[in-house]
Structures are given as structure tokens and as C-alpha cells.
Amino acid sequence: MNFEVSDKMKTIIGMITEFTDKELIPMEQDFLSKPLNSLIPEIERKRNLVKQMELWAPNHPKEYGGMGLDLVEHALVSEALGRSPLGHFVFGCQAPDAGNIEILNMFGTKEQKEQYLRPLVDGKIRSCFSMTEVDMPGSNPVMLETTAVKEGNNYIINGQKWYSSSADGADFAIVMAVTNPEAPPYLRASMIIVPTNTPGFNLVRNISVMGHAGEGYFSHAEILYQSCRVPQKNLLGPEGQGFVIAQERLGPGRIHHCMRWIGICNRVFDLMCARAMHREISAGKTLSTKQIIQSWIAESAAEIQAARLMVLHAAWMIEKVGASSARKEISLIKFMVAGVMQKVIDRALQVHGGLGMTDDTIISFFYRHERAARIYDGADEVHKISVAKRILKEYEGKKIK
Numbered sequence: 001m002n003f004e005v006s007d008k009m010k011t012i013i014g015m016i017t018e019f020t021d022k023e024l025i026p027m028e029q030d031f032l033s034k035p036l037n038s039l040i041p042e043i044e045r046k047r048n049l050v051k052q053m054e055l056w057a058p059n060h061p062k063e064y065g066g067m068g069l070d071l072v073e074h075a076l077v078s079e080a081l082g083r084s085p086l087g088h089f090v091f092g093c094q095a096p097d098a099g100n101i102e103i104l105n106m107f108g109t110k111e112q113k114e115q116y117l118r119p120l121v122d123g124k125i126r127s128c129f130s131m132t133e134v135d136m137p138g139s140n141p142v143m144l145e146t147t148a149v150k151e152g153n154n155y156i157i158n159g160q161k162w163y164s165s166s167a168d169g170a171d172f173a174i175v176m177a178v179t180n181p182e183a184p185p186y187l188r189a190s191m192i193i194v195p196t197n198t199p200g201f202n203l204v205r206n207i208s209v210m211g212h213a214g215e216g217y218f219s220h221a222e223i224l225y226q227s228c229r230v231p232q233k234n235l236l237g238p239e240g241q242g243f244v245i246a247q248e249r250l251g252p253g254r255i256h257h258c259m260r261w262i263g264i265c266n267r268v269f270d271l272m273c274a275r276a277m278h279r280e281i282s283a284g285k286t287l288s289t290k291q292i293i294q295s296w297i298a299e300s301a302a303e304i305q306a307a308r309l310m311v312l313h314a315a316w317m318i319e320k321v322g323a324s325s326a327r328k329e330i331s332l333i334k335f336m337v338a339g340v341m342q343k344v345i346d347r348a349l350q351v352h353g354g355l356g357m358t359d360d361t362i363i364s365f366f367y368r369h370e371r372a373a374r375i376y377d378g379a380d381e382v383h384k385i386s387v388a389k390r391i392l393k394e395y396e397g398k399k400i401k
């Protein structure tokens with residue numbers, strides 16, 4: 001087994017880390033205290049710098065202007081970028097665009113690729129993924145209520161979605177809607193590209209999440225599709241294959257998220273250790289001399305290391321045997337890494353005391369923003385049930401002494 005990182009990747013990671021430290025982390029105080037819109041010119045300037053350094057869109061196809069890194073390589077990139085909330089966005093590999101790029105590349109028609117994929121990879125436009133509904137359980141998406149009914153050459157879409165992340169300012173949504181209500185549950189829904197300027201696409205609000213409605217890329221929208229009419233050529237992939245395509249999107253997407261979370265762990269771990277070393281808690285004694293703090297540091301280091309190796313292994317499995325055969329590994333990392341991140345952020349916040357609750361450090365942003373990691377892309381419980389079923393199946397008919 002070879003754990004060595006190639007020279008090419010060492011160089012790339014070194015450049016990304018230096019850029020994040022010099023260009024992105026110093027922007028975070030403004031990011032936390034000013035409207036996002038006021039920062040867009042500066043963010044665009046940084047994005048251009050990244051393009052000049054030829055580090056733009058690391059995981060996206062070379063043909064469309066990306067670097068074409070493989071999944072294990074991009075996992076390392078995602079870890080390095082995860083240290084700042086601005087990282088993925090400034091390097092052009094942010095969710096949900098990254099997932100949409102993947103499925104457009106795999107299933108899009110030539111015309112869809114030119115119209116949507118090319119400018120999306122280039123960072124000229126943004127997109128969102130609109131599947132979850134207000135009144136239906138996201139954990140069981142076959143219960144979707146949104147419909148897309150054929151009329152002439154069009155689909156007429158009706159439904160109420162929410163948590164369509166980054167819809168505010170997006171140019172198009174990929175909408176999951178029922179097109180074949182009589183088919184078996186997993187063959188009922190399709191993905192349809194809906195430009196956000198289509199009449200009947202109504203962004204109702206950016207939902208307030210943990211006290212923040214956010215804006216632009218950093219927001220989650222409720223959307224009413226009211227007789228929203230799009231041409232049938234906007235169907236993405238075959239009709240009725242929405243869930244099959246969604247699975248393609250989720251496997252690699254979980255690697256990106258999990259390594260981003262490891263990056264977050266690394267960042268708050270650094271902050272925790274630095275604070276422990278400098279915070280005097282009694283005459284001549286810093287927090288770092290207290291065994292309970294040392295124990296948190298040791299436990300965090302072990303948990304981050306274990307989680308990191310699990311994700312890299314899952315990425316390697318996807319590369320070797322495909323996402324479908326690596327489903328157990330993907331589910332394992334999804335709940336494991338989300339839980340490790342939550343614990344590590346919580347410890348870092350605790351070590352900072354009152355300061356940890358403020359927006360004077362990035363920790364509280366991560367604390368409220370990343371709680372969602374245990375819910376989206378499959379809630380913890382759903383992944384645990386799926387893993388347990390797979391494991392138990394291996395014991396069917398086996399007698400073990």
C-alpha cells in the first residue's frame with residue numbers, strides 16, 4: 001500500500017495552501033461581517049488570479065477548461081480548500097455546481113453542454129439543484145410531488161421546492177420532477193434544466209438557516225414552480241432516469257464534501273491548538289497545560305487522521321471499482337466524517353470560550369453552517385441503516401463460532 005502523494009500533487013497542494021493563507025483567510029472577517037454582494041468584485045479578482053495560476057476548476061474536464069484531476073487527487077485539493085469557506089468557490093469547484101457539471105458532462109446533449117456546461121465550468125454562470133420539497137421527506141425522494149407534464153413540445157412544471165442551495169443569482173436549476181407517475185417508484189422522476197428567468201420560476205425567499213438567510217451563492221432558496229414551461233429538449237438524460245442520474249452525482253460529491261470537512265477539521269484544530277498554547281488560564285499556565293484540553297487535542301488528531309484515511313480509501317475504491325460497488329464505503333464516510341467534524345468544531349469552540357461564540361473567528365460560522373452535514377446528501381440515520389443492511393447481508397446463512 002502506497003500512501004505517498006505524487007510530486008505533481010505536492011506542488012498543487014502547496015500552491016493552493018499558500019493562496020488560501022495569503023488571499024482567502026484574510027478576507028474572512030469581511031465575509032463574516034459584510035454583505036456578500038459587496039465582496040463579489042474582490043472574489044472575482046481572486047478567481048482571475050486562480051485562473052492565471054492554472055489552478056481553476058481542478059476536478060472538471062480539461063475539454064471545458066478544468067484541470068481534469070482524478071477523484072483521489074481532487075480529494076486532496078478539496079481538503080486544502082476546505083480550510084476556508086471561500087476556498088471551493090474561488091477555485092471554481094463549489095457545490096452544487098460541481099455536481100451539476102458532472103451530470104451535464106455525463107448525460108447532457110451537445111447543445112446542453114455548450115449552453116450550460118461550458119459557461120458553468122468557466123465560472124461565468126451559476127446553477128442550483130432543486131429536488132427537496134417542503135412537504136415531502138427528502139430522505140425518501142421517491143415521494144416527490146413536483147410534476148412535469150408534457151404539453152406540445154414543452155414540459156409544464158408545478159411544485160414547491162426548498163433548500164435549493166445557491167438558487168439566488170443562479171442562471172438555471174436542475175429540477176427533479178415526476179414525469180412518469182405510473183412507472184415503478186424509482187423510474188418516475190426526471191431531471192429537467194430550468195433557466196431561472198423562465199416565467200413560473202418563482203424564488204419565494206432565501207430561507208433563514210440558524211439565524212442567517214444569506215445571499216447569492218451562500219443561501220438556500222424556497223422556489224415555487226407555477227406552470228413553469230420549458231422545452232422538452234431541456235430533459236437531462238433519459239426520461240424516468242432522474243434517480244439513476246442522482247446516484248452518479250452523489251458518489252463523487254460525497255468525497256468532495258468529506259474532504260472539505262477534513263479541511264475544516266484541520267483549520268479549527270490549528271486554531272484550537274494555537275489558542276490552547278497562548279491562553280493563560282492561571283498565573284504562568286496556559287490552557288495547553290490542562291490534561292482535559294490535551295485529551296481533546298489527542299482525540300481530535302486521531303479522529304481526523306482516521307476519517308481522512310477512510311475518505312481517501314473510499315475515493316480510491318470509487319476510482320477502482322466505481323461508485324456503485326463502493327456504496328458501503330461512501331455511506332461509512334458520510335456519517336463518520338460529518339460526526340468527527342462536528343466534535344472537532346465543538347471542541348475548538350469550547351477551547352475559545354466566549355470568543356468561540358463570536359464571529360471574530362471562523363469557528364462559529366463552521367459550527368452553525370456545518371451542522372447540516374449530518375442532514376444533506378443523506379441523513380446519518382439513512383446511511384447507517386444502509387451500511388448495517390449491507391453488513392448484515394454478509395452474515396446471511398453464516399454460522400460463526
Ligand SMILES: Cc1cc2nc3c(=O)[nH]c(=O)nc-3n(C[C@H](O)[C@H](O)[C@H](O)COP(=O)(O)OP(=O)(O)OC[C@H]3O[C@@H](n4cnc5c(N)ncnc54)[C@H](O)[C@@H]3O)c2cc1C
Binds near residue numbers: 139
Ligand atoms: C444546508 C442544506 C443544504 C441543502 N441543499 C440542498 C440542495 O441544494 N438541493 C436539494 O434538493 N436539497 C438540499 N437540501 C435538502 C436535503 O437534501 C434534505 O434536507 C435531506 O435529504 C433530508 O430531508 P428532509 O429535510 O425532508 O428530512 P426528512 O426526510 O423529513 O428526515 C428527517 C430526519 O428523520 C431521520 N430519518 C430519515 N429517514 C430515516 C429512516 N429511514 N430511519 C430513521 N430515521 C430517519 C433523519 O434523522 C432525518 O434528519 C439541503 C439541506 C440542508 C440542510
